[in-house]
């Protein structure tokens with residue numbers, strides 16, 4: 295039951311040129327321009343990210359992929375049963391997202407716009423990266439993972455377990471903050487939720503992680519980020535829970551992007567753990 299992977303993310307951005315430089319020169323993503331927006335391809339899917347020029351910056355939507363129409367209908371029914379207003383999207387947005395069936399709702403926990411779909415469009419031509427990278431680890435693992443701050447952590451975790459079909463991977467507690475990591479496929483976590491704070495408002499995206507097929511992709515990316523003057527927020531390091539080797543940069547919209555390699559895949563015999571730090575080594579906050 296529930297969602298099967300993180301499928302896509304659509305962003306409204308005010309600094310389109312800076313975003314283009316980041317996604318094409320650093321991340322090697324393949325632009326597909328259309329009227330008023332740029333879709334970015336990173337694998338066999340038509341696209342995984344969309345940038346739309348706007349006056350302000352926001353995450354327009356995150357898209358959850360569901361494997362079949364029947365599972366999608368069951369999930370929509372479950373949301374409606376809780377009183378969540380779910381909208382069946384018409385042909386115009388379906389054509390933009392390149393999916394067969396599409397629904398949208400405002401998450402009652404995070405407060406953001408979320409979309410549910412099945413039937414993504416697959417391209418028959420190979421992904422043509424903008425720089426020499428080995429590509430991205432996606433497939434059934436999905437686009438990557440997202441981390442959000444929420445007002446009510448316990449209720450949010452329960453919602454993502456009982457309604458959206460996630461299971462807890464583990465917890466990390468540090469500096470009086472709690473993070474709960476959750477999976478919906480073999481990727482160690484597709485969603486993590488953290489308690490909000492004075493400078494970390496509920497509903498804001500903390501970061502999106504994308505996973506490279508090689509550590510060299512990440513290493514060359516790190517050099518490019520430094521050379522281009524893009525702010526590094528967390529230095530290279532290795533996470534305690536999913537063993538992702540990664541670094542974090544600040545996007546032109548403010549939220550962070552984690553560029554990682556080597557994340558754990560987990561199976562049905564996974565045992566939930568509780569870590570006292572997010573890193574094994576490295577991952578020093580810049581300036582901290």
Ligand SMILES: [Fe+2]
Nearest residue numbers: 439441503552
């Ligand atoms: Fe992450």
